[in-house]
Amino acid sequence: MSSALIIIDLIEEIVGEHGRSNSSHQQVQARRLIPLTNQAVAFARRHHVPVIWVKVGFADDYHDIPPYSPLFNLAKKNGALRLSDSGCQWVKDLDVQPEDEVVIKKAISAxxxxxxxxxxxxxxxxxxxxGGVSSLMAIQSTARQAHDLGFKVTVLEDLCAAASPELHQQSMQSLTPLAEITTSMQWQEHSAS
Structure with missing residues (x-):
C-alpha cells in the first residue's frame, strides 16, 4: 500500500487570527495543530511519503465558485478566499516546502x-x-469522497480541528465506518516499525 499525506485548508482566511472564515481558529491553537502538522510532514518527507497541501481559493471575480453554494456565495459577498489575497496564503509557521505538492480546490472536498x-x-x-480543517466540512467531505473513489482513508485526528471539540468528535465518530481514525504519533510509530 502506497500512502500520501494530504493537509487541507491551513490558510490565513480559515485558521488565521484575522481570517474571515476562521471559526476553527481557537481550536487550531488549542490543539497545537500547526506544530503537530509540521512534525507529521517532516516525518512523511523522511519516509518518502508525499506531502500534498490543499487549499480552497477562487479567482478575483469568483467565476469559479459553485454557483448555488450558500457558503461560497457568502465568501464572495465578504470578499474572502480570493487566491490573489493574503487570506489564501498558508498560515504563519506552517512548513510548506518547494518539493511538496500544492493543490487548489474549488469547493469543500480536496x-x-x-x-x-x-x-x-x-x-x-x-x-x-x-489532516486539516475543518473536521466537520473538508475532512468529512474529503474522507467520504476518497472512500467512494476506492482509497484506503486514514484520518489523523490530532491534525484536525473544528469550531468546537464536540463538532470535531462528532465528525470523527461519523467517519469510523469509512476510515481509520488514529493520531499522527500512532501513524508515525506504526510506519517506523
Missing part, C-alpha cells in the same frame, strides 16, 4: 475542481492520510 484524484492514482497511491 478533490473538488482539480486533478488530485488523477495525480494520486497516476502515481499508484491508494492510501490517503488526512
Amino acid at each position: 478533490f473538488a475542481g482539480n486533478n488530485l484524484y488523477d495525480w494520486l492514482t497516476g502515481r499508484g497511491y491508494d492510501h490517503i492520510l488526512l
